[in-house]
Amino acid sequence: MADQTGLRERKKAATKAALCEATLRLAVAKGGLDAVTADEIAAEVGVSTRTFHNYFPNKEAAFLHDFHETTAELLDQLRDRVRRQSAWHALRDACISMHIDERYDLTQMQCREELIRNSPELIKNQAGQFMELFAEALGIVAEATGTTPEDLYPRLVLGSALVAMKTSNEDWLANPRGRQLADVITAAFDQLEAGITRPTTTIHS
DSSP states (O other): OHHHHHHHHHHHHHHHHHHHHHHHHHHHHHTSGGGOOHHHHHHHHTOOHHHHHHHOSSHHHHHTHHHHHHHHHHHHHHHHHTTTSOHHHHHHHHHHTTOHHHHSOHHHHHHHHHHHHTOHHHHHHHHHHHHHHHHHHHHHHHHHTTOOTTSHHHHHHHHHHHHHHHHHHHHHHHSOTTOOHHHHHHHHHHHHHHOSSSOOOOOOO
């Protein structure tokens, strides 16, 4: 029974991933997600539109599925790392451990970011996912630092870390040649840790 359950879950995960990939592929080909329909995404994967909607409420959710999966992994990493690291360094190393630059094709990542920037609906949906991440991570950081989610300190630590993560990713995508994403993330966290009233050494190619 456990094996059957595991197989079903793997098949569901594979179908979700395939729908996510097809959504991005079609959005790139058609110049934007607005030009893509759920029917087309389902047909691309060889499933029914009903099956598509069993997995995702809309095409925006399918497009952002990778972001959802990555943030879930990030939270798991953070929960584990705060047991043996400061919250700040746990946030940094959890982000690095995602190995985003190794997991995804660079051109695909750049196209994805451009599509998001040009789509108000994707921006809105991603912002919603980001707020869910913040709320869950805030509880972890607050507990690790002996504070409460209502306190300024954990919100400031987490907010700064998430800005560092997002900015590092955007900076690396804009100029990846000769640089590792992990180095850019580390430099961003080091800069914030040192203070932002003056610049420290920046990672350039």
